[in-house]
Amino acid sequence: MSNLSFKKPLIGLFLLLGMLCPGFITAQDLPTPEQYFGFKMGADRKLAHWDDLVKYYNKLGDASSRMKVVNMGKTTLGNPFLALYISSPENLAKLEDYKKMNARLSDPRGVAQSEIDQIIANGKAVIVQSFGLHSSEVAAAQTAAEFTHDMLTRNDSEMARILDNVITIVIPCFNPDGEIMITEWYRKTVGTEYEGNSMPYLYHHYIGHDNNRDAYMQNTVESVYGAKIMFKEWMPQAYVDHHQMGAYAARMYVPPYAEPIRPDGDPLVWREMSWYGAHIAYKEEENNKAGIVNAAIYSGWGHFGFHWITPFHNIAGMLTESASARLATPLYVHPDQLEGNIHGMPKYESQTSFPNPWPGGWWHVRDIVEQQKIAALAIADIAARNKETVLKNAYLKATRQTERGAEAEIKAYIIPAEQHDALTANKLVNVLLGQGVEVKRTNAELRHEGKVYGAGSYVVTMAQPKQGVIRWLLGRTFYPDNDYTRDRNNDPIRPYDMSTDNVAEYMGVRVDPVNSKVEGNYPIVTETLNPTGTVAKGSKGHVIDGTSNDSFKALNLLWKNKVAVRRVTKAGNDLQVGDFVVPPLSDNVSNLIAKQTGVNFRALEADATNQSQPVSQQRIALFQRYLGGNMDEGWTRLLLEKFEFPYTTLMDKELKAGELNKKYDVIILPDDNIARMTGEGLGDFSGNRPDAFPPEYRSGFGQQGVNALKDFVEKGGVLLTFGQAGELPIEKFKLPIRNVVKGVPSQQFWSPGSTLRMNFDNSNPLAYGMPDSGYGLFTGGNDVYEVIPTERNHMVERIITYPKRDILQSGWLLGEEVIAEKAAMVSVGLGKGKVVMIGFRPQHRVQTHGTFKLVFNSLVAIK
Secondary structure: OHHHHHHHHHHHHHHHHHHHHOOOOOOHHHHOOOHHHHOOOOOOOOOHHHHHHHHHHHHHHOOOOOOEEEEEEEEOOEEEEEEEEEEOOOHHOHHHHHHHHHHHHHOOOOOHHHHHHHHHHHEEEEEEEEEOOOOOOOOHHHHHHHHHHHHHOOOOOOHHHHHEEEEEEEEEEOOHHHHHHHHHHHHOOOOOOOOOOOOOOOOOOOHHHHHHHHHOOOOHHHHHHHHHHHHHHHHOOOEEEEEEEEEOOOOOOEEOOOOOOOOOOOOOHHHHHHHHHHHHHHHHHHOOOOOOOEEOEEOOOOOOHHHHHHEEEEEEEEEEEEEEOOOOOOOEHHHHOOOOOHHHOOOOEEEEEEEOOOOEEEEEEEHHHHHHHHHHHHHHHHHHHHHHHHHHHHHHHHHHHHHHHHHHOOEEEEEEEOOOOOHOOOHHHHHHOOOOOEEOOOOOOOOEEOEEOOOOEEEEEEEOOOOHHHHHHHOOOOOOOOOOOOOOOOOOOOOOOOOOOOOHHOOOOEEEEOOOOOOOOOEEOOOOOOOOOOEEOOOOOEOOOOOOOHHHHHHHHHHOOOOOEEEEEOOOOOOOOOOOEOOOOOOHHHHHHHHOOOOOOEEOOOHHHHHHEEEOOOEEEOOOOOOOOHHHHHHHHHHHHHHOOOOEEEEHHHHHHHHHHHHOOOOOOEEOOOHHHHOOOOOOOOOHHHOOOOHOOOOOHHHHHHHHHHHHOOOOOOEEEEHHHHHHHHHHOOOOOOOOOOOOOOOOEOOOOOOEEEEOOOOHHOOOOOOOEEEEEEEOOOOOOEOOOOOOOOOOOEEEEEEOOEEEEOOOEEEEOOOOOOOEEEEEEEEOEEEEEEOOOOHHHHHHHHHEEEEEHHOEEEE
């Protein structure tokens, strides 16, 4: 028999497979990850590096007609951020058409039912899956490579159905910078005594593990890329973020969430999460994977990061959480080490949502990769099998949420043009635009419910599909206090993150809820607000408004241009206390700074010398430690850089050397506990011990550092502390201050991530530019101060005080009488200097714009 007779059946088979499976190719055309990298994804003590993963994805994209690789831009540290679009070649050729169809389903207002029916019949389900957001959870970035290869090379009927009916958008690594850091750290330590230990610094340049708390503010470029896909361009029907959790519980959590849920999402979205999650769990069991739990561990009211905010975008937003190993090193787990969880899994034993407990033994990253890959494929599979149902329900969710918003008690939110800080109000509008929320701008005076709103006010109607997002970002919030949020002893259970995410309160922006429809055909805001400030020349120079956060950015840019600036300390002549007085400038300088900051330079015609004092730029040091890094320090760095404050990172070695006044005027201690700063009294857990890290990465400044900080203050320096970092000077410097909430049982005082009402002494330079009253964000572990009676009473200034009653604005507060009329911020004189203690985080995650000026005022000096 000739060779040709053998080839004919094969040719026929390939032609048949080509018809059955779009983009049919042989496996030889695309190397497996194992062939390309030299090891299987998840192999013990092996991690693929992002640089090589990028090359691999580009190689796959070049060879396969099933995938389009999109480089969305550079990450924070300049690495490529990829999105992978996977579907049939025919679907990929019409991506823009499907994007438009999807947009019509996501916001069907004004779309004819006949067109909706055609889209449901002819459109494609859109699923987004992200991997590697938390870089120390090493498996997911490896899983993505193997999952992608399978999607491109499998030629069976199941894959044909997925490729035909689903557009899968894969974010193969949500934090490429961190993947590089962790991989390089692990490779450096593998085979040493430090193998498997955590990295000593943050795995995102600024924010570390908090990167999934940045979905609505989008302070980092990685968040901007993710939000662009999910909230503005594609609005998928489902989103899954693949994570890892602790090592000593279930092997994998899959949807749905446990109680309590955050209400006001469409009921269908919660049913969908149960539906998708059941299919994942079913497929895991089908593949003989033990230890899978759903409806447990992670509550439905979590942080407003990507997988917890998406349900209010009418997206089935989900996560999987796999048990961790020790980075890429396997871990042995004894049966009696396995534990239950307070949310939906009281004991580690069989229950309806956990029918097949894992018995213990060796746990490998390969185990994680396999179960994550099963989960990722299961999501695409069920969407493909039920494409029309998925699309129909996308339409129903959007329509019903719009109807609910129109019928709700609150019909709209108005953001008045008249604001304490108008530029920050613009930033709030940009937050909403970043979520794809429809915002309208009034072009004339608006009178509504007895109030007058100037032209340039903003109207956010609730009669739109994303009304759930609006409700939680702008509406007053009360966290549930019920059986789901209390344990058996009636102690409150800490929310997964904040108990409110009211960004308007965080930012100090006035937003008015209204109970009747706002009439008027106002234009929709389509572009990000980025106003250019105006410049008016005066014979004596200019005035910059001291109530604006961005005035401090302008101040720093003026100093960079060697401009001497004064600050108003006495009101009069149209000047307010806290305003900045600027001498006459060249047009180039004033116009450029006005453009960069949006700040208006008002004309100054009268001499303000007798009303003002010179203000000087301070030499700022920001304390940074190892022990895994401090996210609050990273957020503080980001804040300082956004507002052009120059600073120096201060580490243990330099701090302990003393003579700090020669280099610095202000030292910042971000929120942290004493033990992690000094290294004294740390627990036995290896991740806490300084000796868990190589000598060059060990932290703890000890008594020597304490002495150096005290000497710095006594010689004229300013020590600025956030949150519980204030405990260090209280305890170590023996300040006449007591933290009244320290050690108080949670049933007597409790405030986990709540906005509290505060009164500001804005006659004090540390609170210049603040309103008389406003809100601050109080999180668990924060401080509240009381002055201990001593002969040094006069050395203490109370800058912020809690009111006598009705302290809670949004969130959850128990025991307000404990903090009533106590201080949230104090300044304590010590020698020639002072300690400024802000008992909460005034710069929390660079979200709390309403209290930024408390930081900024502490970083400038009035002579």
